[in-house]
Amino acid sequence: MPLSHLQKACPETAIVLGSGLGSVADSLGIEAEVPYADVAGLSASTVPGHAGRFVLSRLNGKPxxxxxxxxxxxxxxxxxEVTAGIRFMHTLGVRRIILTNAAGAIQESMAVGDLMLLTDHLNLLGTTPLLGGPHFHDMSEVYSAEWRAQFLEAxxxxxxxxxxGVYAATLGPQYETPAEIRMMRTLGADAVGMSTVPEAIQxxxxxxQVAGISMLTNWAAGLKAQTLHHAEVVSVGQAASANLTALLKTVL
Structure with missing residues (x-):
């Protein structure tokens, strides 16, 4: 499908799907699809569970x-570079975006398979997409309180x-150590992952307007007797994506 189809649609709302959550797009229906490689400055992810394409869907007639x-x-x-897709979507007319991810649960009152709305984040990546100039943007409310209220009601x-809860972003690709998880808990983190924060900043x-949703696909290191595997993350994400789809449909 040509890129012009996305441009003509002028979508105002976008969703970024994390590991194992790709089936959400199929559930919402696919009108058109464009591989990332067809967009200048973008390329497909090398990570299993990330299809690497833009999909145009419609809900109640809206793109x-x-x-x-x-x-x-x-x-x-x-x-x-990892936020090139955010800037591209902005050129198409996107003005509000839902960022989803697979994350490890740190807060033990939560459960694997649950969803967590991001109230704030800890940028432990050591970098930002705004490098290169005095881009002093306010980050007092990265994740829209108004939008969170709508998600909670739905x-x-x-x-x-x-x-x-608060999402901590680490560089990866290795999973965190138990000591690092204890540090993050002390800092106020409720879940941890390797994405989302650069996109939210950009x-x-x-x-x-930004909303963030974590699918809690596993316990963070040291909280349970377990060995962390990416295949398990993808599997839990796929199994629980129906709840995310229902939530998105209700809010949007």
């Missing part, structure tokens, strides 16, 4: 742009557990 998969810093890219109507710098 919804879906980024099925993302690039990560640990793939050898800069923060500016979750209540669906009788769907929906937590709220989106806010462009004036977008």
């Amino acid at each position: 919804i742009l879906i980024a099925q998969g993302r690039r990560h810093l640990y793939e050898g890219l800069s923060a500016y 979750a209540a109507r669906l009788s769907l557990p929906l937590h709220q 989106a806010r710098a462009l004036g977008m």
Whole structure:
């Protein structure tokens, strides 16, 4: 499908899907699809569970742009490069964006398979997509409180557990050590992952409204007797994506 189809649709809302959550796009319906490689400055992710394409869907007749998969810093890219998709979506007319991810649960009142709304984040990546100039953007409210209220109301109507918490972003690709998880818990983190924060920073710098949702696919290191595997992360994400789809449909 040509890129012009996305441009003509002028979507105002976009969703970025994390590891194992690609089936959400299929559930919403696919009107058109464009591989990342067809967009200047973008390329497909090298990580299993990330399809690497833009999908155009519609809800109640309104276009919804879906980024099925993302690039990560640990793939050898800069923060500016991994957020190229955010800037591209902005040129199409996107003004609000939902960033989803697979994350490890740190807060033990939560459970594997649950969803967590991001209230804030800890940028432990050591970088930002805004490097290169005095880009002093306010980050007092990265994740829209107004939008969070709508998600919480929708979750209540669906009788769907929906937590709220702080997301810590680490570089990866190795998983965190138990000592690092203890540090993050002390800093106030409720979940940990390897994405989302650069995208959220870039989106806010462009004036977008941002929501963040973590699918808690595993316990963080040291909290349970376990060995962490990416295949398990993808598997849990796939199994629980129906809840995310229902939540997105209700809110959007």
